[in-house]
Amino acid sequence: MLSLILFGCGEERQTEYTFYEIKLAYDDQENKLAGEMSVNYVNNTGVELNHVCFHLYPNAFREGSNQGVVSLANYNRAYYNGKSYGDIEITSSNYGYSLIGDDENILKVELSSPLAPNEDVNINLEFETTLPEINHRIGVGENTINFGNAVPILCVYENGAFDLNGYNSNGDPFYSEISNYSVKIVFSEKYVIAATGEKVSESVEDGNKVVSFNAEKVRDFVFVLSENFNVISSNVGDTTINYYYYDDENPEKSLQTSVLSVQTFSNLFGDYPYNVLNVVEASFVHGGMEFPNLVLISDNLANYETYTTVIIHEIAHQWWYGVVGNDQFNYGWLDEGLAEFSTALFYDINQEYNTSRSQITLRNQSNYNVFEKIYTSVLGDVDTSFNRALNEFSNEQEYVYTAYVKAYLMHDTLYEFLGEKTYIKCLKYYYKNNMYKTVTPQDMIECFEKVSGKNLQTFFYSWFEDNIIIG
Numbered sequence: 001m002l003s004l005i006l007f008g009c010g011e012e013r014q015t016e017y018t019f020y021e022i023k024l025a026y027d028d029q030e031n032k033l034a035g036e037m038s039v040n041y042v043n044n045t046g047v048e049l050n051h052v053c054f055h056l057y058p059n060a061f062r063e064g065s066n067q068g069v070v071s072l073a074n075y076n077r078a079y080y081n082g083k084s085y086g087d088i089e090i091t092s093s094n095y096g097y098s099l100i101g102d103d104e105n106i107l108k109v110e111l112s113s114p115l116a117p118n119e120d121v122n123i124n125l126e127f128e129t130t131l132p133e134i135n136h137r138i139g140v141g142e143n144t145i146n147f148g149n150a151v152p153i154l155c156v157y158e159n160g161a162f163d164l165n166g167y168n169s170n171g172d173p174f175y176s177e178i179s180n181y182s183v184k185i186v187f188s189e190k191y192v193i194a195a196t197g198e199k200v201s202e203s204v205e206d207g208n209k210v211v212s213f214n215a216e217k218v219r220d221f222v223f224v225l226s227e228n229f230n231v232i233s234s235n236v237g238d239t240t241i242n243y244y245y246y247d248d249e250n251p252e253k254s255l256q257t258s259v260l261s262v263q264t265f266s267n268l269f270g271d272y273p274y275n276v277l278n279v280v281e282a283s284f285v286h287g288g289m290e291f292p293n294l295v296l297i298s299d300n301l302a303n304y305e306t307y308t309t310v311i312i313h314e315i316a317h318q319w320w321y322g323v324v325g326n327d328q329f330n331y332g333w334l335d336e337g338l339a340e341f342s343t344a345l346f347y348d349i350n351q352e353y354n355t356s357r358s359q360i361t362l363r364n365q366s367n368y369n370v371f372e373k374i375y376t377s378v379l380g381d382v383d384t385s386f387n388r389a390l391n392e393f394s395n396e397q398e399y400v401y402t403a404y405v406k407a408y409l410m411h412d413t414l415y416e417f418l419g420e421k422t423y424i425k426c427l428k429y430y431y432k433n434n435m436y437k438t439v440t441p442q443d444m445i446e447c448f449e450k451v452s453g454k455n456l457q458t459f460f461y462s463w464f465e466d467n468i469i470i471g
C-alpha cells in the first residue's frame with residue numbers, strides 16, 4: 001500500500017497449492033456478495049491437523065468492531081456518506097465451524113478426521129459479504145465497487161499454529177500463501193470488471209454478466225466493478241497490461257508508465273511471471289493498493305506526479321508481496337521498503353520522468369529528520385524501530401516514516417555500500433530463490449550476505465532496531 005501521508009534465503013517447501021473454486025453473485029441494490037466456495041486444501045504443514053482457519057477480513061467493518069478500519073485523519077475521505085458497516089456471514093459448511101477472534105474475524109473449521117501431512121481435504125463454504133459504503137479495499141466507493149479481502153482466505157500455518165492476526169488500520173494487515181483460483185462472478189451488465197487472473201469466459205444472461213477467471217500461483221483474488229471504466233491495453237512480452245480509468249486526463253501516459261514499470265522491474269529483478277496486469281483507477285482512501293495481477297490507484301491524489309509514483313510503487317509490489325511474499329502484519333516494512341526503493345531505481349533508469357534516486361533520497365532524509373525532530377520534541381522520545389507488527393506502532397505516521405521512509409533509506413545506504421551491480425545481483429537472487437514463497441527479514445539478509453560475501457547482520461539490525469542518526 002502507499003499511504004498518502006507522506007523484508008536461509010528460502011528453502012523448497014510447498015509444492016502443491018490450495019485450490020479455490022468460487023461462485024459469486026453481487027446484488028448492487030443490497031450491496032451484498034453471495035458466495036459458494038470449494039477449497040481443496042493441501043496439508044503442507046508437516047504435521048497432522050484437526051482444524052484449519054480462514055481470515056474473515058470484512059468483519060473488521062462491522063458495527064461494534066474493536067478495530068477502526070481507517071485512522072481518524074482518513075475518516076472523512078473514506079466514509080464519504082457517513083459511517084457505514086459491512087460484514088461477512090458464514091451460512092453453511094460441510095464441516096463444523098466456529099467464529100473466533102475479537103471481531104469474529106477468524107473462521108475455525110473442525111475437520112471430522114485428522115488431516116495427515118501431504119493429504120488434502122475439500123472444504124465447502126457458503127457465505128454472504130455485505131459491503132460498507134466506503135472508499136476502501138472493500139466497499140461501495142464513490143466511483144468503483146472494490147472487492148478486496150471480500151471472501152474467506154486460508155490463514156498461514158507456521159511455527160506450530162495458524163497465524164490469526166486480524167485487521168489493523170495501519171498498513172496492509174494481510175498474510176496469505178500462493179494458491180490457484182477459479183472464480184465465476186455474476187453481476188449487473190452495466191458494470192465493467194477488473195480482476196485477478198485471466199478472463200476465460202464472459203456472457204450476458206438476463207441482464208447480468210457472467211464472467212469467469214482462472215488465476216494460478218497468486219496470493220489472493222480481488223475484483224473491482226465500475227459503470228465508469230474505460231479500458232486501454234498494451235503488451236510487454238506475453239503480458240497484457242490493462243489500464244482501467246474514468247477520471248485520468250493522461251490515460252496513455254499512465255498506461256505507458258505501467259508498461260515501463262513492468263519492463264524495468266523485469267529487467268532489474270526477474271520476469272513478471274503472469275499473463276495479465278490490471279492497473280485500476282479506483283475510489284480508495286490511501287494512495288494505492290497492491291493485489292495479485294491488480295493494483296488500485298486512488299482517484300483522489302494531489303497531482304499527476306504523485307499518481308505516476310503510486311502506479312510505479314504498486315507495480316513494484318507485484319515482485320515484492322505478489323511473487324516474493326511476506327507477512328505484511330508482522331513485517332510490513334519488508335515489501336514496503338523494497339517497493340519504495342524500486343520506485344527510485346525506476347526513476348534513475350527512466351530519465352524522461354525528470355526525477356532521480358538521489359533527489360528522492362534527499363527528500364526522504366529531510367522528511368525523516370523532520371519526523372524524528374517533531375516527535376522527539378512533542379513526545380520527548382520517538383521509537384524508529386520498524387521490525388515490529390502493525391499493532392505495535394503508536395500511529396500511522398510512525399509506521400509510514402519508519403516502514404516506508406527509513407526502510408527506503410536502509411536500502412539506499414546498502415545500495416551505496418555494495419554498489420549498483422552487487423545490490424541488483426542480490427535482489428535478482430532474492431527474487432529467483434523465493435518466487436511463490438513467503439520470506440522473513442532473515443531470509444532477505446541471508447540473500448544479501450550470500451551474494452555480496454559480506455556479513456550484514458549488524459548493518460540490517462542497526463536499521464531495524466535503533467534510532468540511528470540519518471544525516
Ligand SMILES: [Zn+2]
Nearest residue numbers: 001002336339
Ligand atoms: Zn506499498
